Amino acid sequence: MADVPAHPAAGRGQRPDRAPTFTQGGPVKTARAARTGHGGRITYAILVLAVLVSAFPFYWTIVAASRSNAELAQVPPTLLPGPNLFRNFEAVLEEADIGRALLNSLIVSGSITVGTVLCCTLAGFAFAKLRFRGRGALLALTVGTMMIPPQLGVIPLFMLIAELGWVNQLQSVILPGLVSAFGVFFMRQFLVQALPDELIEAARVDGASSARIFWSIVVPIARPGMAVLGLLTFMAAWNDFFWPVVALSSQEPTVQVALRQLGGGYVHDQSVIMAGTLLGTLPVLLVFGLLGRQIVGGIMQGAVKG
Numbered sequence: 001m002a003d004v005p006a007h008p009a010a011g012r013g014q015r016p017d018r019a020p021t022f023t024q025g026g027p028v029k030t031a032r033a034a035r036t037g038h039g040g041r042i043t044y045a046i047l048v049l050a051v052l053v054s055a056f057p058f059y060w061t062i063v064a065a066s067r068s069n070a071e072l073a074q075v076p077p078t079l080l081p082g083p084n085l086f087r088n089f090e091a092v093l094e095e096a097d098i099g100r101a102l103l104n105s106l107i108v109s110g111s112i113t114v115g116t117v118l119c120c121t122l123a124g125f126a127f128a129k130l131r132f133r134g135r136g137a138l139l140a141l142t143v144g145t146m147m148i149p150p151q152l153g154v155i156p157l158f159m160l161i162a163e164l165g166w167v168n169q170l171q172s173v174i175l176p177g178l179v180s181a182f183g184v185f186f187m188r189q190f191l192v193q194a195l196p197d198e199l200i201e202a203a204r205v206d207g208a209s210s211a212r213i214f215w216s217i218v219v220p221i222a223r224p225g226m227a228v229l230g231l232l233t234f235m236a237a238w239n240d241f242f243w244p245v246v247a248l249s250s251q252e253p254t255v256q257v258a259l260r261q262l263g264g265g266y267v268h269d270q271s272v273i274m275a276g277t278l279l280g281t282l283p284v285l286l287v288f289g290l291l292g293r294q295i296v297g298g299i300m301q302g303a304v305k306g
């Protein structure tokens with residue numbers, strides 16, 4: 001029987017039955033792998049800490065909404081939910097017309113979101129890919145309006161809706177927010193990078209009109225940007241307080257206007273205020289969950305397919 005030759009590394013003090021492990025780029029370095037794993041654990045620890053810090057205000061809202069005002073004044077405060085959540089919800093419904101306010105906020109925020117996404121995508125497509133006279137000047141004028149404080153236009157805008165007879169009506173809040181300069185600029189920048197000129201030229205050669213190109217090519221590619229813009233617009237419209245409190249009254253409130261009624265009186269019931277805040281936050285979380293999935297799915301499917 002022939003002798004088995006010894007491993008070349010045996011003479012250097014290594015075990016002959018262990019061969020060196022190689023990867024595509026060379027030998028595995030244990031120290032580097034250990035550093036990579038250590039860095040990964042630190043990264044996950046930082047992410048977990050960031051999630052806890054971000055989620056704690058919402059958790060505290062749930063705790064405060066389920067306790068009484070006396071329990072919230074205890075030192076140290078309790079950190080566990082209590083049994084008074086639905087009782088505080090009933091108090092919110094008695095003190096403020098929160099049901100009508102939720103419906104009005106859904107109508108206002110939904111209308112503003114749909115209008116803003118549609119109009120801003122159309123304008124962004126025109127500024128990004130269409131050639132027409134004065135395009136640069138119009139884009140500069142649109143972006144320049146972002147530097148004007150919104151408070152400067154409150155008095156002229158209120159005079160206009162008063163002339164139209166829209167005071168204390170939802171259209172006085174919906175129509176001024178149907179288009180935003182930020183949305184136009186955001187969609188323009190997104191389409192400049194995401195929409196190839198070759199696709200538009202090929203569609204032109206096939207005889208497609210601008211409307212057909214927009215609905216069949218631009219909208220599918222722009223879906224991730226539209227989802228992000230829709231989420232930001234819905235949250236801004238839902239949380240808006242200044243203009244609705246000017247244009248609307250307590251008989252036709254949005255959520256933010258209705259929540260103002262909960263803070264009245266000499267003694268503020270913090271638990272009832274937190275319960276109203278929780279009711280006003282739940283629709284935003286629902287929309288965020290729905291559009292969040294759309295954002296991830298749109299990023300994966302938004303690439304140009306050959």
